[in-house]
Amino acid sequence: MTDAAPKIRIRGLRKAFGSKIVLDGIDLDVMQGTSMVIIGGSGSGKSVLLRCILGLIAPDAGSIEIDGVDVVALSSRRREAVIETIGMLFQNAALFDSLSVWENVAFGLLATGRRHGKRLSRAEARAHAGRMLEQVGLDPSVGALYPSELSGGMQKRVGLARAVAGQPDILFFDEPTTGLDPIMGAVIDGLIVDCVRRLGSTAIAITHDMASAQRIGDQAAMLYQGKLIWQGAASSLLDSGNPVVDQFTHGRREGPISMELRR
Numbered sequence: 409m410t411d412a413a414p415k416i417r418i419r420g421l422r423k424a425f426g427s428k429i430v431l432d433g434i435d436l437d438v439m440q441g442t443s444m445v446i447i448g449g450s451g452s453g454k455s456v457l458l459r460c461i462l463g464l465i466a467p468d469a470g471s472i473e474i475d476g477v478d479v480v481a482l483s484s485r486r487r488e489a490v491i492e493t494i495g496m497l498f499q500n501a502a503l504f505d506s507l508s509v510w511e512n513v514a515f516g517l518l519a520t521g522r523r524h525g526k527r528l529s530r531a532e533a534r535a536h537a538g539r540m541l542e543q544v545g546l547d548p549s550v551g552a553l554y555p556s557e558l559s560g561g562m563q564k565r566v567g568l569a570r571a572v573a574g575q576p577d578i579l580f581f582d583e584p585t586t587g588l589d590p591i592m593g594a595v596i597d598g599l600i601v602d603c604v605r606r607l608g609s610t611a612i613a614i615t616h617d618m619a620s621a622q623r624i625g626d627q628a629a630m631l632y633q634g635k636l637i638w639q640g641a642a643s644s645l646l647d648s649g650n651p652v653v654d655q656f657t658h659g660r661r662e663g664p665i666s667m668e669l670r671r
């Protein structure tokens with residue numbers, strides 16, 4: 409146990425779309441240097457939670473503190489400065505098709521540099537992108553290619569290289585293994601763990617993939633009916649003792665979740 413303040417501290421977070429309550433009072437602490445995996449069924453609100461933390465959706469109520477600062481209450485300009493410190497790997501890697509691989513990897517660095525008046529030359533940015541590509545197991549020569557020339561696994565690696573290029577304090581992973589075969593999924597998870605450890609980052613991942621959740625996560629939490637109904641060690645996901653979590657993680661048709669669907 410530690411008395412340290414959490415890197416990310418969420419309290420009473422609520423978000424509804426019309427009459428649909430998606431987040432119904434979320435409390436979550438993510439400690440510095442730990443990886444938290446959020447699991448939950450389709451439409452349970454995992455992406456909405458992530459988007460609230462990223463400031464892309466305004467919550468109806470509650471606080472989201474990053475390093476003790478409530479980002480919900482910040483002006484959009486100051487919030488952007490905090491959000492710049494978060495690296496994000498999107499579900500489909502979300503690469504820009506019209507940019508080369510190295511330009512994709514360096515995109516955030518170049519944009520942030522411009523905003524802060526620190527001009528990074530294209531040669532410096534390209535060299536940095538090459539080093540990032542090497543860190544995710546790609547040859548720097550891949551930097552000259554375009555996303556459409558890459559396999560799905562390579563695109564994920566490039567997305568990861570982009571997410572870590574600015575050496576972020578915080579990393580978010582949205583369904584990092586979706587669309588990959590199980591071996592490539594395991595490879596990407598291994599790279600994610602390497603990157604998070606090397607940077608000492610705090611990470612939040614959302615996933616449906618239980619093998620991935622256990623590989624990436626130190627801690628895990630399950631979102632169900634707008635609430636985090638369980639939190640514990642990611643290693644205990646398959647043995648949580650919670651009937652809802654158990655049904656979900658084992659993919660059982662019968663259990664409290666299917667009973668509700670029948671109602």
Ligand SMILES: Nc1ncnc2c1ncn2[C@@H]1O[C@H](COP(=O)(O)OP(=O)(O)OP(=O)(O)O)[C@@H](O)[C@H]1O
Nearest residue numbers: 425428430448449450451452453454455456457616
């Ligand atoms: N901008 C929006 N406007 C209206 N409803 C929304 C909006 N964004 C999300 N929702 C609704 O919020 C609910 C939660 O969506 P969310 O995308 O967070 O689910 P999820 O847990 O990430 O699902 P999946 O695992 O399928 O990606 C859904 O019912 C969705 O339709």
